[in-house]
Amino acid sequence: MIARGVLILASMAASAAAAPNFVFILGEGQGWTSTSVRMDPDIPESRNDYFRTPNLRRLAHGGMRFANFYAPSPRCTPSRATYFTGKSPAKLGMTFVTARPGPNARLVEPTPLLELPPEETTVAEVLRDSGYATAHFGKWHVGRRNPREHGFDNNDGANNNGGPENVQNPNPKQAYGITERGLRFIESNAKAGRRFYVQISHYGGRGGASALSSTNQAVSSWAESRGRSAREIAAAAVVFDMDITIGMVLDKLEELGIADETYLFYTTDHGTPGSGNRPLALGKGTVREGGLKVPLFFRGPGIVPGSVSRVRATGMDLVPTVADLAGLSDKLPRGVEGGSLAAVLTANGGGSVVRPHEEIVFHFPHYDFDPLGPASAILWGDYKLIRFYEDPSKPRLFNVHADPYERNDLFSALPDKAAALEKRLDACLSEVDAGLPRVNGNFDPGEEVSRPERGDRQRRDNRGQRARRGREDRGPANR
Numbered sequence: 001m002i003a004r005g006v007l008i009l010a011s012m013a014a015s016a017a018a019a020p021n022f023v024f025i026l027g028e029g030q031g032w033t034s035t036s037v038r039m040d041p042d043i044p045e046s047r048n049d050y051f052r053t054p055n056l057r058r059l060a061h062g063g064m065r066f067a068n069f070y071a072p073s074p075r076c077t078p079s080r081a082t083y084f085t086g087k088s089p090a091k092l093g094m095t096f097v098t099a100r101p102g103p104n105a106r107l108v109e110p111t112p113l114l115e116l117p118p119e120e121t122t123v124a125e126v127l128r129d130s131g132y133a134t135a136h137f138g139k140w141h142v143g144r145r146n147p148r149e150h151g152f153d154n155n156d157g158a159n160n161n162g163g164p165e166n167v168q169n170p171n172p173k174q175a176y177g178i179t180e181r182g183l184r185f186i187e188s189n190a191k192a193g194r195r196f197y198v199q200i201s202h203y204g205g206r207g208g209a210s211a212l213s214s215t216n217q218a219v220s221s222w223a224e225s226r227g228r229s230a231r232e233i234a235a236a237a238v239v240f241d242m243d244i245t246i247g248m249v250l251d252k253l254e255e256l257g258i259a260d261e262t263y264l265f266y267t268t269d270h271g272t273p274g275s276g277n278r279p280l281a282l283g284k285g286t287v288r289e290g291g292l293k294v295p296l297f298f299r300g301p302g303i304v305p306g307s308v309s310r311v312r313a314t315g316m317d318l319v320p321t322v323a324d325l326a327g328l329s330d331k332l333p334r335g336v337e338g339g340s341l342a343a344v345l346t347a348n349g350g351g352s353v354v355r356p357h358e359e360i361v362f363h364f365p366h367y368d369f370d371p372l373g374p375a376s377a378i379l380w381g382d383y384k385l386i387r388f389y390e391d392p393s394k395p396r397l398f399n400v401h402a403d404p405y406e407r408n409d410l411f412s413a414l415p416d417k418a419a420a421l422e423k424r425l426d427a428c429l430s431e432v433d434a435g436l437p438r439v440n441g442n443f444d445p446g447e448e449v450s451r452p453e454r455g456d457r458q459r460r461d462n463r464g465q466r467a468r469r470g471r472e473d474r475g476p477a478n479r
Contacts, residue, residue: 063299110435285369
């Protein structure tokens with residue numbers, strides 16, 4: 001009996017030793033073309049020739065990059081909620097970053113949920129209940145409940161954009177602070193022989209005050225000769241600081257001798273604001289490619305260094321991927337909408353992802369940075385359809401395989417294809433009881449649209465404005 005008990009304990013110890021560690025580094029507002037890594041080797045424009053991210057290049061060379069990875073939403077709160085749960089913003093009801101009174105607009109937006117419900121199971125809870133140490137440091141932004149209530153036993157609070165000190169520029173202090181907290185967590189658990197999962201979630205920053213003075217100076221040394229503006233230099237400095245912190249994590253894993261037993265993955269919550277996603281169309285706050293298509297790098301056991309996957313993946317896939325790699329797929333809650341990328345990671349980027357549905361839906365029923373207003377989009381096969389709720393009879397249809405920059409609207413040329421995608425979109429939204437915009441009975445076209453609390457552009461719904469919006473929609477990608 002004693003011998004049998006010893007064997008059981010030995011088996012449990014061996015199983016624990018075989019389980020990998022996980023480090024998830026989450027960037028903020030960094031699009032597909034915002035790194036110095038060519039995300040698609042066949043597309044030279046898929047890298048940034050100005051930003052320098054040597055440690056992301058190091059991560060890409062040591063692992064796999066995904067050429068077709070999509071954030072769950074073009075805004076931070078919805079994406080983060082999905083990264084934690086594996087469920088879409090539409091299903092969670094967390095489709096925007098704040099609740100606000102409806103502006104004088106044609107549509108009344110649905111009211112989003114702003115607090116991640118305690119009954120939702122997070123990736124941290126799945127892993128913690130199986131013996132993992134869990135932590136989250138940095139931007140939380142899915143409510144005011146302490147992350148501990150969602151399985152992150154170690155954390156620095158339910159922080160929003162201002163960080164733990166609620167200041168205008170949490171970086172550069174927090175860029176390095178959250179990394180140092182993460183490194184201490186990694187080291188203590190590595191030395192204790194305990195498996196761990198840690199999220200290091202970065203804050204945004206666009207001004208020079210958001211980067212170290214030494215970093216600003218370093219970036220200026222290569223930027224000024226290229227005629228870059230002070231704003232561009234500041235943005236590059238923020239990215240460079242973040243990249244330095246990624247190098248700190250890579251160095252620590254190697255120093256502790258656990259790099260070969262740790263999966264480290266990096267992505268962001270949405271595309272870059274404005275036109276910084278060229279040649280992709282538009283950016284943050286839109287369901288165009290520039291708002292949704294973002295980098296994903298994955299390094300760890302069984303992943304071929306320098307490999308590239310063109311398999312389409314999305315933020316819903318990260319939770320089932322981690323669970324699968326940890327041998328805990330059977331512990332996932334019901335209702336997870338993503339599929340595991342584990343087979344892709346270990347097959348040199350090939351294969352496919354099995355999800356409950358073939359299509360991927362992005363539901364963003366809010367006025368934000370797209371001049372055409374609230375929208376939903378669906379990806380199915382090579383095609384992407386976008387429905388704009390102010391004029392749902394005229395969706396846009398693109399072949400994003402042949403036309404990744406969304407320049408050629410195929411809606412009139414392929415009505416049957418458009419109808420098929422619309423039918424699937426309706427079914428998906430209905431299945432999760434997605435909140436939809438409704439007609440505003442009090443809309444006054446003669447009054448200027450009020451500026452919502454966050455994000456939206458002021459615009460007047462008159463003949464000249466609508467004509468301008470039409471030209472924007474027909475014009476070249478990214479303006």
